[in-house]
Amino acid sequence: MKTIEQLSIFLENRTGRLGEITRRLADMDVSIRTLELVEAGDFGILRLILPDVHAVKAQLGSQGISAKITKVFAVEIADNVGCFYRVVSALADEGIDIAYTYTVHNGTQGAFVIKTAEADIARAIARLENDGVTVLDAV
Amino acid sequence: MIWNQAESAPREAIEATQVARLRETARRVYAISPFYKKKFDELGVNPEAIKSVEDVQKLPFTKKQDLRDHYPFGLFCVPMSEVVRVHSSSGTTGKPTVVGYNAHDMEVWNEVMARVYTMSGTSAEDVVHNGYGYGLFTGGLGFHTGAEKIGAAVVPASGGFTDRQLMLMRDFGATVLACTPSFALHLAEVAAKAGNDFRKDYKLKTGIFGAEPTSKGLKEEVAKAWGIDYHEVYGLSEIIGPGVSCSCKHSDRLHIFEDHFLAEIIDPKTGEVLPEGERGELVITTLTKQALPIIRYRTGDITSIVKEPCACGRTHARMESIVGRADDMLIVNGVNVYPSQVEHVIANTEGVTLNYQIIADKKGHLDKLEILVEVSEDILVDNAGDMERIKKDIQASLLNNLYINAAVRLVEPNSIERSVGKAVRVVDKRRD
Secondary structure, three states, X not given: OOOEEEEEEEEEXXXXXXXXXXXXXXHOOOOOOEEEEEEEOOEEEEEEEOOOHHHHHHHHHHOOOOEEEEEEEEEEOOOOOOHHHHXXXXXXXXXXXXXXXXXXXXXXXXXXXXXEOHHHHHHHHHHHHHOOOOEEOOO | OOOXXXXXXXXXHHHHHHHHHHHHHHHHHHHHOHHHHHHHHHHOOOHHHXXXXXXXXXXXXXXXXXXXXXXXXXXXXXXXXXEXXXXXXXXXXXXXXXXXXXXXXXXXXXXXXXXXHHHOOOOOOOEEEEOOOOOOOHHHHHHHXXXXXXXXXXXXXXXXXXXXXXXXXXXXXXXXXXXXXXXXXXXXXXXHHHOOOHHHHOOOOEEEEEOOOOOHHHHHHHXXXXXXXXXXXXXXXXXXXXXXXXXXXOOOOEEEOOOOEEEEEEOOOXXXXXXXXXXXXXXXXXXXXXXXXXXXXXEEEEEOEEOOOOOXXXXXXXXXXXXXXOOOOEEEOOXXXXXXXXXXXXXXXXXXXXXXXXXXXXXXXXXXXXXXEEEOOOOOOOOHHHHHHHHHHHHHHHHHHHOOOEEEEEEOOOOOOEEOOEEOOEEEHHHO
């Protein structure tokens, strides 16, 4: 299945915390493919897609920083008006809720990263591919 | 099974024993201890005036500081030639408190520990794995000689060396585990690394846990993790060590061995005795100790006592599991808050750990309470909505159960300050 593993890090909302985490990632020589920061009052969640999430999670863990690996999937952004609507409405039609979504661009290609309940992922991908949407192996 | 029929004596018989022994103890300290003679004389009380159990209220309190002031043996009421054992508290601040036993006191201790073991379903057939620390601390040796008294095989494992302890428990076929609840949970967590069906390698059926304040949640966790009965023991070195009281299988409350210890509940602020069932500070007078008899010892522990007979057949009064410390108690906008109550709420919330910190501060003239809770590494979600829900659940539960309005802040795992391995539970900024 074309799922992508995403690393989520719980961050307390205090000065320098984001800098500290990203410095550690730089020290580990980790190249960040995508990054999204969610702000929720006194804490935030940093979501990252990286080359080897398991190794990074283990290394962060040894430095006392906990992270969680979540399965998401990514679909190509077709260069035409209404493409996001088609993705969202197809999922709604299947009765699949989107927990959150964000966009990424790697210089040549854009993608929507989508999180649904893990049990729904296979059905979501099948429906989107059936509708002619390109589901990506990686971002 | 009940070890001694004194445990199920009628109330009048219990009180008759208490009055006679209380008078005897008061006579002893008045005649031998200059400290108690002075205190009795200051209050104008004479041991002969003790005619009822309530007359204990005429006697002076003894505080931990009194033991420190008479360090090391100043309050002993027997010559050192008669003392057979000495124990001591850790004494994190200043001098430790030192306690002593003569041969008679050792018999009393073994007697009450025999009752504890019997209450937990332990008999001569059992193998007791004793994970309480051996040494100056009363836990290790108290459980050790008590097990010998009932004829059980005792494994003096003491603390630490988790993997080796688990090996001994498996290989020796331990049926009874005696240790602190936190160590019991730690043992289970390490044992579970062998697989979820790890219990098949162990023969444990019951456990006797104590020596630290324990929420209901933690007790349930320990019982579930090992699949055993949970019995809580209470005690303190100043009184005897473990063996002041213990819970039977019919109730969460702990039977106090009233023929050896006279317990009262007082208002920690005024010193007044409170009505049966009300929460306050536990005060204990030893009724049979000879080397170090103690009159009305202020334990600092908050609990309540009920006297109605128990389904197990025992008539000895029952105290609640300690709900907090008199010196830990926070008063927030007029409401008494014990950290253990907050812990209970947190223990019943999914997604967070039991590592928390209560911060009391002032906002204008009002007190405000903030509770930091470490999120759990396992259940760490990547969904902000779920996190908010956890926060709101804790907040609502604190309001509904403790009647306090507290701000809850979720913090990163392992971020709450710890001092010597123990988390600092209460920070009261109002005192600064």
